[in-house]
Amino acid sequence: MILVIGGGPAGLAAAVAIARNGQEVTILDSAPRAGGQYWRHRTRVDGYKSEKSAMYLQEVAQNPLIHFISGANVWSASRVKDGFAINYLVSGNELTVTAQKLILATGAFDRSLPFAGWDLPGVMTPGAAQSLLKGHGVLAGRRVIVAGTGPFLLPVATGIAAAGGTVVGLYEAQSPLRWALSPVALLLNPSKFAELLYYAKQVRKYRIRIQFGKGVTAFDTHSAVVSRLSSDLEVVAGSEEKIECDVVAVGWGFTPDVTLGGILGCAQKVDLDGTVIFNVDQNQRSSQKDIWIAGEATGIGGSDLALVEGEIAGLDCVGIGISPSLAFRKIRKTLFARALQKSYPVGNGWKKWSRNTTKICRCEEVSLQDIADSVTDLGAFDSRTAKLFTRAGMGLCQGRICSRNVSEIVAGLQGCQVSDNERIGYSNRPIATPISLGELSDGKSTK
Amino acid sequence: MWFDLQDDVGDSFELEAKGGVVVARSDDSALMALADSQRLHGVTAQKVDSGELHSLEPYLHPDLHSGVFYPQDAQCQPMLAAAHILRTVIARGGAVISHAQVKKILSHDGVLHSISTTQGDFRAPIVINAAGTWAGEIAALAGSHLPIAPRKGFILVTEPTQHYIFHKVYDSDYVANVASSDADLQTSTVVEGTRSGTILIGASRERIGFDGSMNYDIVRTLAAQATSLFPVLRDVNLLRVYRGFRPYAPDHLPVVGEDAEIKGLWHSAGHEGAGIGLAPGSAELITQLITGKTTFMDPAAFAPARFARVSI
Amino acid sequence: MSAPINFTFNGSTYSGEAGQSIAAALISQDQRVLRTTRFDEAPRSIFCGIGICFDCVVVVNGIANQRSCLVEITEGAVIVSKQ
Numbered sequence: 001m002i003l004v005i006g007g008g009p010a011g012l013a014a015a016v017a018i019a020r021n022g023q024e025v026t027i028l029d030s031a032p033r034a035g036g037q038y039w040r041h042r043t044r045v046d047g048y049k050s051e052k053s054a055m056y057l058q059e060v061a062q063n064p065l066i067h068f069i070s071g072a073n074v075w076s077a078s079r080v081k082d083g084f085a086i087n088y089l090v091s092g093n094e095l096t097v098t099a100q101k102l103i104l105a106t107g108a109f110d111r112s113l114p115f116a117g118w119d120l121p122g123v124m125t126p127g128a129a130q131s132l133l134k135g136h137g138v139l140a141g142r143r144v145i146v147a148g149t150g151p152f153l154l155p156v157a158t159g160i161a162a163a164g165g166t167v168v169g170l171y172e173a174q175s176p177l178r179w180a181l182s183p184v185a186l187l188l189n190p191s192k193f194a195e196l197l198y199y200a201k202q203v204r205k206y207r208i209r210i211q212f213g214k215g216v217t218a219f220d221t222h223s224a225v226v227s228r229l230s231s232d233l234e235v236v237a238g239s240e241e242k243i244e245c246d247v248v249a250v251g252w253g254f255t256p257d258v259t260l261g262g263i264l265g266c267a268q269k270v271d272l273d274g275t276v277i278f279n280v281d282q283n284q285r286s287s288q289k290d291i292w293i294a295g296e297a298t299g300i301g302g303s304d305l306a307l308v309e310g311e312i313a314g315l316d317c318v319g320i321g322i323s324p325s326l327a328f329r330k331i332r333k334t335l336f337a338r339a340l341q342k343s344y345p346v347g348n349g350w351k352k353w354s355r356n357t358t359k360i361c362r363c364e365e366v367s368l369q370d371i372a373d374s375v376t377d378l379g380a381f382d383s384r385t386a387k388l389f390t391r392a393g394m395g396l397c398q399g400r401i402c403s404r405n406v407s408e409i410v411a412g413l414q415g416c417q418v419s420d421n422e423r424i425g426y427s428n429r430p431i432a433t434p435i436s437l438g439e440l441s442d443g444k445s446t447k
Numbered sequence: 448m449w450f451d452l453q454d455d456v457g458d459s460f461e462l463e464a465k466g467g468v469v470v471a472r473s474d475d476s477a478l479m480a481l482a483d484s485q486r487l488h489g490v491t492a493q494k495v496d497s498g499e500l501h502s503l504e505p506y507l508h509p510d511l512h513s514g515v516f517y518p519q520d521a522q523c524q525p526m527l528a529a530a531h532i533l534r535t536v537i538a539r540g541g542a543v544i545s546h547a548q549v550k551k552i553l554s555h556d557g558v559l560h561s562i563s564t565t566q567g568d569f570r571a572p573i574v575i576n577a578a579g580t581w582a583g584e585i586a587a588l589a590g591s592h593l594p595i596a597p598r599k600g601f602i603l604v605t606e607p608t609q610h611y612i613f614h615k616v617y618d619s620d621y622v623a624n625v626a627s628s629d630a631d632l633q634t635s636t637v638v639e640g641t642r643s644g645t646i647l648i649g650a651s652r653e654r655i656g657f658d659g660s661m662n663y664d665i666v667r668t669l670a671a672q673a674t675s676l677f678p679v680l681r682d683v684n685l686l687r688v689y690r691g692f693r694p695y696a697p698d699h700l701p702v703v704g705e706d707a708e709i710k711g712l713w714h715s716a717g718h719e720g721a722g723i724g725l726a727p728g729s730a731e732l733i734t735q736l737i738t739g740k741t742t743f744m745d746p747a748a749f750a751p752a753r754f755a756r757v758s759i
Numbered sequence: 760m761s762a763p764i765n766f767t768f769n770g771s772t773y774s775g776e777a778g779q780s781i782a783a784a785l786i787s788q789d790q791r792v793l794r795t796t797r798f799d800e801a802p803r804s805i806f807c808g809i810g811i812c813f814d815c816v817v818v819v820n821g822i823a824n825q826r827s828c829l830v831e832i833t834e835g836a837v838i839v840s841k842q
């Protein structure tokens with residue numbers, strides 16, 4: 001049996017490629033519906049090139065060879081005699097399926113940077129604003145600021161405006177001129193111009209004010225401080241202005257979710273943008289036999305690259321050769337992904353946006369001061385030791401939100417760089433999603 | 448001793464004498480016999496009946512009826528303790544050289560001379576080997592031998608919960624397993640709450656060398672044992688699993704004293720699953736031995752010479 | 760449109776649409792604060808919105824630490840911030 005974990009663009013493309021070649025495939029996804037982070041819609045998909053997602057979602061729903069199991073949280077996996085045992089939770093029960101071949105398409109989540117007030121209600125990621133709107137039909141707020149960096153701010157801001165919210169401002173920290181650093185990637189991806197034009201039209205239609213080189217550096221209920229930022233994200237002194245709003249949706253790119261592949265021993269590496277991703281070959285094969293990995297987990301690249309990678313993984317998994325045109329499409333999209341990383345870098349200036357009391361670890365409420373003390377007083381020298389002393393990263397989210405920030409802060413205090421080993425260390429955890437001890441004991445919960 | 452140490456170092460490391468409860472399963476005779484002998488050695492061990500047991504631990508399974516209460520049993524946060532002790536060492540004029548892996552140990556005519564590390568060479572008349580599970584490797588570097596081996600253990604950590612568990616609660620077969628020489632896997636539960644609100648569930652014991660791999664069957668077994676003691680834990684989520692290697696000697700006793708072959712090389716190792724609890728005691732003992740003072744207890748059982756090489 | 764679903768949060772009655780998460784239903788009715796933190800009792804709402812950050816956890820029908828951005832509302836559900 002072939003099993004795909006993750007039903008976003010990458011996982012769906014893999015499943016469709018497998019089913020079109022006559023083989024059965026099962027997709028497990030924790031979400032209630034197929035589509036992943038980007039195609040997250042309750043009813044109709046709208047936005048740029050929405051017909052593409054509609055095609056995949058329809059095929060997944062209708063092709064009898066594709067089985068989609070929603071609401072399935074995979075909490076662990078291991079290699080067994082005849083393949084892989086995948087343990088997952090679905091409506092209060094723990095189940096195990098055995099698969100001979102595995103495709104991991106676990107995607108990514110928004111990367112967040114701390115600033116004074118970032119733990120107050122009203123501050124959220126663009127992903128949260130998007131999922132409230134597309135997944136649940138709810139506007140995140142009435143007066144919303146969208147901020148951070150990267151092209152994904154555009155669909156979020158235009159989506160909110162189209163649904164009747166007021167986008168007080170769209171603040172992109174980096175300059176659009178940075179795209180000039182990657183002329184080849186742009187020339188090879190002309191479709192991206194069309195996408196940009198689409199969003200430019202939307203921005204004009206809803207009169208959204210886009211400002212470059214600015215970002216939200218503090219929040220207090222009902223207002224945000226917006227500052228001019230250097231390309232390294234340092235606040236330009238005296239540039240701070242207070243802007244009334246009830247919600248700030250702020251994100252700084254994405255963090256790939258490498259947990260499951262890590263549990264299965266798939267080799268990882270550190271990408272140009274400091275994220276930890278899987279090492280895969282040109283056919284998406286991981287270092288572990290019979291495991292393919294596709295989508296954001298092999299490097300942040302957006303849904304187009306995720307689709308191509310998913311298709312390649314699916315084809316290779318059923319033994320179909322990859323056509324030169326598909327391989328070339330992957331190269332083009334990968335170049336574009338590289339250009340994205342160059343155009344939207346996240347410098348180190350954010351470390352000064354926090355007050356000493358600002359909670360860096362939201363779960364365990366560990367402040368910047370606590371982390372600094374663990375370095376200066378107790379001799380913490382990396383994020384692991386700082387975590388053992390302060391509990392930063394030990395909470396419910398298991399460091400998904402804070403561990404990268406903690407390690408950058410600790411390295412900064414020591415005047416050194418975060419090592420690749422440390423990055424890989426904090427990106428991995430043995431339990432992918434919380435499981436109750438009752439479910440662990442006998443497969444059943446009281447939920 | 449831990450409390451003296453905390454007073455000495457002057458900082459909190461979440462030290463708490465919360466007391467331990469060993470819960471008897473069906474037949475409690477072995478447990479009660481053990482408690483009797485412990486009492487002879489000066490340990491406070493109080494037999495408790497069903498009513499007392501459930502007032503000590505109200506969330507225990509109602510079918511559990513007896514146990515032994517150890518009011519002296521304590522808990523601390525070992526990482527914080529280590530950090531604060533190191534800080535005190537430095538404040539009192541000691542030096543801590545970190546990231547210094549010992550690579551070579553030189554001796555002349557059976558007398559220790561110097562050590563080479565990745566941070567340089569050091570000469571000292573006395574070197575204490577407190578390398579935990581790796582203490583055997585240090586002895587081997589010096590040309591001597593010490594049979595310390597790893598005994599792997601998993602500990603489960605839950606999400607923060609309401610206050611469900613008030614003491615360190617041991618399943619009675621824990622006691623039997625710890626002293627077992629069986630290399631196969633054993634799991635027996637110890638359940639305890641921590642100051643941060645999480646619950647720790649330990650611990651498995653297996654001798655499979657330094658194999659760091661995950662074993663979800665062990666995780667399941669530990670969870671099942673913990674929920675059979677405390678049904679209320681069924682709804683509590685598992686967050687993390689720790690893996691570690693306890694340093695154990697063949698006779699399950701620590702090794703504290705001077706090496707049998709190399710003069711100047713001292714060992715304080717092999718504390719197995721009790722190395723945190725025993726640390727101040729071992730430190731006191733080895734200090735008294737090195738400085739030639741009267742020891743507070745008979746050190747003979749801990750002498751490294753008990754593992755003298757069988758000559759071939 | 761299907762009939763609204765009613766539930767209580769910290770004792771007050773709210774309603775929402777089928778398929779909506781607890782957090783979405785509450786936020787749509789201006790109930791943004793979902794809980795207060797363990798140590799500082801600081802107010803928290805949703806943050807990541809997709810089940811990653813656990814900022815939005817509430818007690819659903821007696822079971823603690825449920826992510827309100829993921830768990831969908833059900834008729835008669837009793838939801839509280841803290842046990």
Ligand SMILES: Cc1cc2nc3c(=O)[nH]c(=O)nc-3n(C[C@H](O)[C@H](O)[C@H](O)COP(=O)(O)OP(=O)(O)OC[C@H]3O[C@@H](n4cnc5c(N)ncnc54)[C@H](O)[C@@H]3O)c2cc1C
Pocket residue numbers: 005006007008009010011028029030031035036037038039072073074075105106107108110126127128130131151152155156254257260294295296297301302303304306432433
């Ligand atoms: C707000 C927002 C806006 C975006 N806008 C755009 C855009 O305009 N254009 C664009 O190209 N990209 C956009 N993206 C980026 C998006 O991440 C990717 O384009 C795309 O979704 C990547 O596809 P994927 O298949 O790799 O991963 P995802 O879409 O992230 O899918 C991964 C899936 O795996 C599931 N999963 C993960 N772990 C487990 C587990 N343990 N058990 C079960 N299931 C699991 C998740 O539930 C998820 O459904 C946006 C992302 C966000 C959050």
Ligand SMILES: Cc1cc2nc3c(=O)[nH]c(=O)nc-3n(C[C@H](O)[C@H](O)[C@H](O)COP(=O)(O)OP(=O)(O)OC[C@H]3O[C@@H](n4cnc5c(N)ncnc54)[C@H](O)[C@@H]3O)c2cc1C
Pocket residue numbers: 547548549550577578579580581582585599600601602649650690691692693694715716717718719720721722723724725
């Ligand atoms: C699952 C589990 C549960 C446990 N539960 C408890 C408990 O409840 N109570 C309790 O008291 N104990 C418990 N223990 C046991 C306790 O952790 C150990 O006994 C204790 O840590 C041993 O302390 P140590 O100082 O001897 O060695 P360690 O703490 O192992 O320290 C040895 C040090 O030596 C260093 N080192 C090793 N080789 C070299 C080299 N070549 N050069 C330089 N440095 C080197 C290492 O880096 C390390 O810092 C548990 C252990 C495990 C695994």
Ligand code: FES
Pocket residue numbers: 804805806807808809810811812813814815816826827828829
């Ligand atoms: S908002 Fe992050 S888990 Fe619900």
